[in-house]
Amino acid sequence: MTAIPRIAAVSAHNRQELLADCIVSLASQCDRIVVIDNASDPPLRVERQLHRNLVLMVRDPEQPPNLSRLWNRGLDLAHEIACHTCNSETPTYDVAVFGDDVIVPTGWWDRVSEAMRSLGAAMGATHGIAPLWQSILKTEPDADIMNRVPGWAWMLRGEVGLRLDERFKWWFGDTDLDWRARQAGGMVIAPGEIAINRQPNHFTNALPELGAQAGQDRFAFQDKWGWTPW
Numbered sequence: 406m407t408a409i410p411r412i413a414a415v416s417a418h419n420r421q422e423l424l425a426d427c428i429v430s431l432a433s434q435c436d437r438i439v440v441i442d443n444a445s446d447p448p449l450r451v452e453r454q455l456h457r458n459l460v461l462m463v464r465d466p467e468q469p470p471n472l473s474r475l476w477n478r479g480l481d482l483a484h485e486i487a488c489h490t491c492n493s494e495t496p497t498y499d500v501a502v503f504g505d506d507v508i509v510p511t512g513w514w515d516r517v518s519e520a521m522r523s524l525g526a527a528m529g530a531t532h533g534i535a536p537l538w539q540s541i542l543k544t545e546p547d548a549d550i551m552n553r554v555p556g557w558a559w560m561l562r563g564e565v566g567l568r569l570d571e572r573f574k575w576w577f578g579d580t581d582l583d584w585r586a587r588q589a590g591g592m593v594i595a596p597g598e599i600a601i602n603r604q605p606n607h608f609t610n611a612l613p614e615l616g617a618q619a620g621q622d623r624f625a626f627q628d629k630w631g632w633t634p635w
Contacts, residue, residue, distance in 0.1 A: 410487045410498040411435035411514060412563075414479025416472065417505035418443045423603060424505040425451070431503070432459060434514040436490070439482045440505075441475050444468045461486075469614050473569035473578035476502050480561070480568055487563055498563040503600070506607070507557050510598040517560045520595035527567060528586035530559040531599040541594040546584040548634045554583040554592060558600035565589055570629075575609070576619040577626040580634065 413435045417424045424440065428451060431438055438460045442449045444467065451460045463482065465475060480500060487498035499518050503509065513531060520540045521529030531537075533555030541552050556579035561567055567586060569578045586592045609615050627633050 407436060410437075410490045410496065410563075411518075412483040412486050412498060412500050413438045413503060414476065414483055414500065415440045415503045415505055416443060416475045416479065417441065417445065417449055418470070418608070419445045419449075420505050420604075421445075421449055424449055427503060427505055427507050427509070428460060430507075430509040434509065434511075435499075435501070437461065437483075437486055439463060439479050439486075441465050441479050443470050443475055469574075469612070469618065471571060471574040473571045473573050476578070477568050477571065484563060495564065499560055500563045501558070501560040504557040504602065506603040508601045508603065509558065510600065512597065513558075513600055514560075516597045517593075517595045520593045521560060521562055524591060524593050526586070526591035526593040527562050527565045527589040528554060528559060528583060528592040529595055530554045530592075531595050531597060533599070533602075536598055537594060537596045539596055543583075543587050543592045543594075544590075545587055546630070546634075550635050552594055553634075554579055554586075554594075555600070555602070556580075557602040557605070559583075561586070562590075572625050572629075573622045574618050575615050576622040577633075578622070581626060581629065584630070 413431050440462050443465050483500040487496040517529040570581050583592050
């Protein structure tokens, strides 16, 4: 067990081999992994020993998916695990969210958690494109789309209690959470090797209903904030 509980939540759909790689990349970096299997056919599975000691599999049937709701389900389960682990209703813990196609490099959790907690930020990640040499701390919304939370790998300071706005069903939920985290103490992009998204926008491009939902989410974001960063 790490000094404070470290719990990962992974949203997954149909990509068995990619999920297995993601879990392997996370297994040595956190205490528990919650996998939200969104309507996979056949249902996803993990190696039995990992399932018993590390991974909690949760089935969710909703299609088309509400990604923000799926992530919130993972965040809520992570909070329950942290409460049980710490024997407290107000535990201090890290919770990080990943897509099933992400490879998390060795040391990612240490670097992001250290940057987030040392700066008092509510949210952290590594860069979405290339490693940084030093941290970037954001405390206000801005139009800097190059330095924002990547939607496939990010961490929250669990005790802050942030959750996603479920009006954003496919896109913009991560950006909305990023901006609210900036207002709740900050969002930090930590230096070092980045988490790799192996199939970016795969489902958005493959499924017309999700491409259409992304456009609707953009309008919803503009209605909420008054403008969009892209």
